[in-house]
Amino acid sequence: MRQDRTEPRNLQQTPKYTNLAIGVIADETTADATIRTVVRARNRGVPVFVLNRTKREETAEILRSLDAILIDSATVEEGDYQTTFAEAARNQDCSGIAIHKGPERVDFESSFATIREGTEYVVTTDSVESSEPQEIGLLVGIPAYNEEIGIGSTILEAQQYADEVVVIDDGSEDRTVDIARNTGATVLEHETNQGKGRAINTFLAYARSTDHHEFVVLDADGQHVPEDIPTVLEPVRTGEADVVIGSRYLEDGAGSETPRYRRVGQRVLDVLTLGSSGTNLTDTQSGFRAFSPTAIDSFTLRTDGMGVETEMIGAAVDSGLTITEVPIDVRYEGVDGQTFNPFRHGMGVAVFTLQLIRDRHPLLFFGVPGILLTGLGILLGLNTLTVYQETGQFILGWALLTSLLTIVGVLSVFCGLILNRISNMINELQGVAQ
Numbered sequence: 001m002r003q004d005r006t007e008p009r010n011l012q013q014t015p016k017y018t019n020l021a022i023g024v025i026a027d028e029t030t031a032d033a034t035i036r037t038v039v040r041a042r043n044r045g046v047p048v049f050v051l052n053r054t055k056r057e058e059t060a061e062i063l064r065s066l067d068a069i070l071i072d073s074a075t076v077e078e079g080d081y082q083t084t085f086a087e088a089a090r091n092q093d094c095s096g097i098a099i100h101k102g103p104e105r106v107d108f109e110s111s112f113a114t115i116r117e118g119t120e121y122v123v124t125t126d127s128v129e130s131s132e133p134q135e136i137g138l139l140v141g142i143p144a145y146n147e148e149i150g151i152g153s154t155i156l157e158a159q160q161y162a163d164e165v166v167v168i169d170d171g172s173e174d175r176t177v178d179i180a181r182n183t184g185a186t187v188l189e190h191e192t193n194q195g196k197g198r199a200i201n202t203f204l205a206y207a208r209s210t211d212h213h214e215f216v217v218l219d220a221d222g223q224h225v226p227e228d229i230p231t232v233l234e235p236v237r238t239g240e241a242d243v244v245i246g247s248r249y250l251e252d253g254a255g256s257e258t259p260r261y262r263r264v265g266q267r268v269l270d271v272l273t274l275g276s277s278g279t280n281l282t283d284t285q286s287g288f289r290a291f292s293p294t295a296i297d298s299f300t301l302r303t304d305g306m307g308v309e310t311e312m313i314g315a316a317v318d319s320g321l322t323i324t325e326v327p328i329d330v331r332y333e334g335v336d337g338q339t340f341n342p343f344r345h346g347m348g349v350a351v352f353t354l355q356l357i358r359d360r361h362p363l364l365f366f367g368v369p370g371i372l373l374t375g376l377g378i379l380l381g382l383n384t385l386t387v388y389q390e391t392g393q394f395i396l397g398w399a400l401l402t403s404l405l406t407i408v409g410v411l412s413v414f415c416g417l418i419l420n421r422i423s424n425m426i427n428e429l430q431g432v433a434q
Contacts, residue, residue, distance in 0.1 A: 019093065019096075020046065020095060020097070020098070020115060021046065021047045021089045021094040021097040021098070022037065022041050022049070022097065022100060022106065022111075022125070023049045023081075023089070023098065023100065024037055024038070024049070024050050024051070024101075025051045025081060025099075025101050026050050026053060026063075027053040028055070030102065030103050031054050031056060032208050032209040033103035033104075033209070034059075034063070035063065035205075035210075036105075036209045036211070037105075038050070038063060038066045039186075039209070039210065040105075040106065040108075041106075041108070046108070047067075047092060047094065048067075048069065049069045049071060050068045051073055051076060052071065053073045058201060058205050061188070061190060061191075061202065062202060062206055062209075065189045066186075069088065069092070071088060081099070082122050085097055085099055085122060086121055090121075095115075096115035096120075096122070096123070097123075098111040098112065098115060098122075098125040099123070099125060100125040136210075136211050137162075137212060137213070138161060138162045138164075138212065138214040138216065138229075138233070139163065139164050139165075139166065139207055139210060139212035139214070139216075140158045140161070140166070140216045140218070141166050141167075141168060141200075141203035141206075141207065141216070142154060142158070142166070142168070142217070142218060142220045143170060143196055143199035143203065143220065144170065144172060144180070144199075144220035145170040145172055145176075145193060145196075145199075146176060147172070147174075147176050147221055148175040148176050149222070150220060150221045151167065151176050151179050151180055152179045152183055154218070154220055154221075154224070155184075156183055157226035158226040159184070160226070161229045161230060162216075163212065164210075164212065165183075165184075165186070166187075166188060167220070168188045168190070168199040168200075170190045170195070170196070170199045171191060171193035176220075188202055188203075188206060194304055195303075195305040196305065196306050196308055197303040197307065197308035197311070200308050200312075203217060204296060204299055208297060213293055214236060214237065214290070215292075216229055216233060216288075216290045217287065217288070218287060218288045218289075219287040219288070223330050223331060224246070224288045224328070225329045225330065225331060228246060228288070228329060229290075231246075232244050232290045232326055232328065235290070235326065236291065240322070241321075241322045241323060242294050242316065242321035242323070243290070243312070243316045243321055243322070243323045243324075244289060244290040244324055244325070244326060245281060245288070245313075245323065245324075245326075246289065246290075246327075246328035247282045247286060247325040249282045250282050250283070250326070251327045281325060282325060284310060285310070292321075295316060295319075298316070298319040299312065362415075362423055363416040363419070365416065366413065366415045367413050367420075370408075370409045370410065370411070370413035370416060373406075373409030374405070374406055376405050377403070377404075377406035378402075381402035383398070384398040384399050
């Protein structure tokens with residue numbers, strides 16, 4: 001396991017606690033608080049042992065990335081956790097361990113003073129109630145996959161504006177992780193490549209566990225200009241919006257450097273996103289975004305892939321969040337470019353967006369094609385009858401195609417009506433439940 005004790009660049013420096021450790025019991029209700037405790041301990045150079053009783057693999061991945069030492073809860077008998085923590089700490093040559101339970105903040109000074117002043121190897125930590133969290137500013141998240149060329153400069157530029165920069169490495173096989181660590185960024189690692197959607201979910205989970213109150217994500221390849229961070233963040237800071245998208249095409253003449261084939265594909269995705277979310281935006285696929293704490297807490301994303309930008313827009317609309325766009329600059333010259341083939345990327349996003357339209361607006365997804373097929377079937381049928389009246393020749397193939405198109409079209413319309421009614425009923429029940 002890598003041991004990274006680099007202090008985050010803008011966080012307050014705190015004293016080291018030689019050979020003393022913290023033990024934390026994590027369950028479903030304290031998972032975020034556990035991550036927060038691990039971050040605070042890591043900034044102090046304190047090893048943390050976590051008895052993980054959560055079922056969220058995402059939480060375990062973050063804890064491992066932060067160098068927490070995980071203890072399998074299946075090997076621990078009920079009520080015997082103190083012995084387990086003590087044994088694990090002794091195996092790491094720790095001179096004592098303070099065990100913390102609950103979501104409150106750990107009082108490191110008081111807890112370790114108890115160990116030094118007493119004779120017990122294991123003590124229970126003192127806690128500081130955190131009813132008023134200490135907000136510490138901007139957290140910038142950078143999802144990355146094989147981005148060793150652009151990641152270093154992107155982090156260094158972003159650190160000029162951020163209190164903390166966190167890189168979510170999605171199973172890179174190059175030097176992305178090493179470079180990110182050497183710049184002082186917090187690095188959360190996926191063992192294998194799982195997709196940008198999963199990386200964004202990891203960022204959201206980490207963001208919820210911190211005391212930051214402003215959040216920005218941007219791409220790692222160097223196309224985004226970190227100097228635009230204040231511009232993208234401004235509508236969140238003023239309360240104008242909960243989600244801000246940095247658009248390459250908002251101003252006249254902007255985006256002229258974008259290859260024409262790519263811009264055409266992006267416009268298609270913009271139209272599909274309009275169909276899925278009802279929001280008309282100029283750059284739905286931009287990865288440069290800012291979020292309010294409300295948005296961070298509201299997002300529940302299901303996709304692991306590149307459709308995450310589209311899904312975030314739909315999730316924001318569903319949660320009643322305000323979305324706006326601001327113009328940004330991009331740079332293409334000297335940038336390595338996309339990790340994935342643009343055609344495959346675009347097709348993947350298009351398929352996922354169509355699935356969102358199907359799930360969110362079934363009447364639109366099934367009804368419009370159904371009406372078109374029915375209309376085409378009727379026109380073809382009229383043409384078949386006209387030919388028969390004028391020539392006496394009955395074209396069986398056209399008649400069969402007429403029947404097929406009409407039947408499929410009518411069934412599609414009815415399917416859309418039924419699914420739309422079911423969707424409305426589900427929404428009504430959810431509204432009552434809330």
